[in-house]
Structures are given as C-alpha cells and as structure tokens.
Amino acid sequence: MPFVSDKVSNLPPYLFSEFQRKKKELEANGADVIDLGIGAPDLPTPDFIIDRLAEESRLAVNHRYSTYSGCREFREAVVHFYQKQYNVELDPESEVLAVIGSKEGIANLMHATINPGDTVLVPDPGYPVYGTAVHLANGRSAALPLDDANGYVPLYNQVDRATIEQSKLMLLNYPSNPTAATAHFDIFLEAIAFARENQLLLVHDAAYDMITFNGYETTSAMQVPRAKEHAVEIGSLSKSFNMTGWRIGYVVGNKEIIQALATFKSNIDTSQFLPIQKAAAAALKSNFSAVTEHNKIYQERMEKLHRGFRQLDIEADKPKGTIFLWAKVPDGFTSMSFADKLLQEAGVIVTPGNAFGSRGEGYFRVALTVTADRLDEVISRMEKLNLKGGPVK
Numbered sequence: 001m002p003f004v005s006d007k008v009s010n011l012p013p014y015l016f017s018e019f020q021r022k023k024k025e026l027e028a029n030g031a032d033v034i035d036l037g038i039g040a041p042d043l044p045t046p047d048f049i050i051d052r053l054a055e056e057s058r059l060a061v062n063h064r065y066s067t068y069s070g071c072r073e074f075r076e077a078v079v080h081f082y083q084k085q086y087n088v089e090l091d092p093e094s095e096v097l098a099v100i101g102s103k104e105g106i107a108n109l110m111h112a113t114i115n116p117g118d119t120v121l122v123p124d125p126g127y128p129v130y131g132t133a134v135h136l137a138n139g140r141s142a143a144l145p146l147d148d149a150n151g152y153v154p155l156y157n158q159v160d161r162a163t164i165e166q167s168k169l170m171l172l173n174y175p176s177n178p179t180a181a182t183a184h185f186d187i188f189l190e191a192i193a194f195a196r197e198n199q200l201l202l203v204h205d206a207a208y209d210m211i212t213f214n215g216y217e218t219t220s221a222m223q224v225p226r227a228k229e230h231a232v233e234i235g236s237l238s239k240s241f242n243m244t245g246w247r248i249g250y251v252v253g254n255k256e257i258i259q260a261l262a263t264f265k266s267n268i269d270t271s272q273f274l275p276i277q278k279a280a281a282a283a284l285k286s287n288f289s290a291v292t293e294h295n296k297i298y299q300e301r302m303e304k305l306h307r308g309f310r311q312l313d314i315e316a317d318k319p320k321g322t323i324f325l326w327a328k329v330p331d332g333f334t335s336m337s338f339a340d341k342l343l344q345e346a347g348v349i350v351t352p353g354n355a356f357g358s359r360g361e362g363y364f365r366v367a368l369t370v371t372a373d374r375l376d377e378v379i380s381r382m383e384k385l386n387l388k389g390g391p392v393k
C-alpha cells in the first residue's frame, strides 16, 4: 500500500492478535475461554473519582482547552503524591507534566529526546511498547538483559561497550511488567550512577508503583540524590486506580526533558480533558484506601494461583506487587508451545514470555485480572493436562 509509511508497515505484528483470533474461534464453538492475557484491571474505578468527573464535567470552564502541560491542580496533586509517598520535592511548573496515559508519554518522549539512529537500552524481558516507541521515533533499541537468577536486576556488564557508547537513553520498569520484579533503592542508585557515567537519560516507568502486597513500598528513581539531573519517571493512574480508559498519567523529573516533551506535545495535543485531570488529582490526593482494597484482591488471587502452580510443579517467585504472576513453563515446552497447549486443551489464555523479549523464553505471564473462582477453574483445568510429563507428541 503506497500510502502507508515504512515506519508503520515495519511495526512488528501484534503478538496477541493470533491468540485473540483463536479465542474467538473457540468461543464460537461454545468453549468457555478464560483470558489471563489481559494486563488491565478488571475492577471498576472508585466512586469518588467518578463523582469528581461528573461534577467537573458540568462546569463550562472545564469544556475549554487545558493548558498544554496539564492543569495546575493535577500537577500539584502529583507533587503532593511524591511528597507523601517518596518524600521527594518537585516543582509543579517545571518538573511535572500531564500525559494522556503513560503509553502516550513514552512514545512522545522518544520523539522529544532521540535523533534518528540513536540507541535506546530497553529491558529484556520488558514491556513491548518500549521497542515500538523507539522504532516509531527512528531510533534503535538494544537489549538491556535482566538477570532472571537475581530478581531481574539490570546486567549492565552484559551490554557491550560500543552499544553503551551509542546509547542515549535507558528504560527501566519496576515493579515490572511482565516479571512482577521489584527493585530496592540500591538498584536505582546503581542505575543513576550508570546513567551519569555513560551520559544517558534514565527513563523509569513506574506504572505499578502503588500495586503492592503486605504494605511493601516501592522506590522512586527520584529518591536517588541528584536523580533529576539524569532521569525522568513516568507514572500512570491506569493500574493503581483502575483508570485504564481514562488516559491520564504524568512525567516528572529533569526540567529540560520535561520542557522538550511539553514543546513536542504542544504541537500534537492539548493535554487531557480537564474533568479527567481533576478527577485524577482527587485520586492522587486521596488516602489510597481504594488502592489498598484492590491490592488485597490482587494478592488473594496471586496467592491462590501461586499455590495452584506449586501443586502442578510450576515454578514462580511470589511477587511483592503488580497484577502479574511470572512463571516457568514446565520441562519440555517452549513459551509458545505451552501457551498454545493451554489455549487449545484447557481454554486458558496466558502470554508467552518470548513476547517480552528473547530472555522471556521459557516463561509465561499470567494477569491476575479475573476472579478467584475463575482462577480455581484455571488450576483444575491445568491439573487435567498432566503437564509433568512434558508435551506428548
């Protein structure tokens, strides 16, 4: 098609579409498919947030364009959140920017920072959106291997010197999608030191910062002294407050980068609808009791599945947060052959680990976004597959 750009034509095929096609086919034949592939909360947005949206949407002043960088109330709510949660000070004018969901923020951040051919280090395994965002900005991505034997921390010494020298930017994501790994302060200290030494910008995606179990508190990259010289952090309301469809998030940190992104975006969009920003501000300024309640539900699901997997001899580390369980495929399977078998023979969709990079091979990701009853059903279906002997063929 001559009117479609190479950039778009060359995008990798959407890996989940084949599974979704098979799902439809099975469902058309009357099968009851349980989809654990969907990495989005199934729970509703808390009422107090919806109430604020309803109120604000009735006010004519809110029907106009927002300021480009997001309204003051939203940016101040982000500042408040960083103070309360991380004891980090931010300037609402120069160090905070509203984005239309973090996915938008990530994509436009690439355009605002890299030149054609620049290299970006992306975690492997990691969220596939990073690689495509780099591609769309005409950059090149290089894998930053994460250590599966040690909690998926970055293995900087496994990236060759030349690649590091060509790199302009490095992405990290903790708590992580897909591995559910979390990172303590030292990991961020090391990341900032690596960024400083190699003149890189660290971009930390904190999409799951609030989804934790047993009161575990995540670290922000901004807590590292002088982090703002070398880093920005991207946050999102999507997962913490079940607001995926609302499209609201933020970027905080380095002033020049925030300014560059704001300038780039001001030529593309005019920020998010004001009532959505104000409802999101209410969420960030709330006492987080809604988040705590949701976290209990995710934890209960996680524990149940983890127990079930253990009985099936499927290995998985117990995560401290996120809406995922990351598990090893049984002996004799690849990520793909296992995901295929689960769909064909048990009517269960999981995401094969290789969808997240070559180092995801041998694993599969389960999203904790169905009810505990459905997870019981998943385990009972898997028990019938007799997985311990490997694939029979």
Ligand SMILES: *Cc1c(COP(=O)(O)O)cnc(C)c1O
Binding pocket: 039, 100, 101, 102, 103, 104, 127, 173, 176, 177, 205, 207, 235, 236, 237, 238, 239, 244, 247, 248, 249
């Ligand atoms: C879901 C997800 C996002 C996208 O969040 P939005 O704010 O809804 O765009 C970003 N990063 C990771 C790692 C995610 O899993």
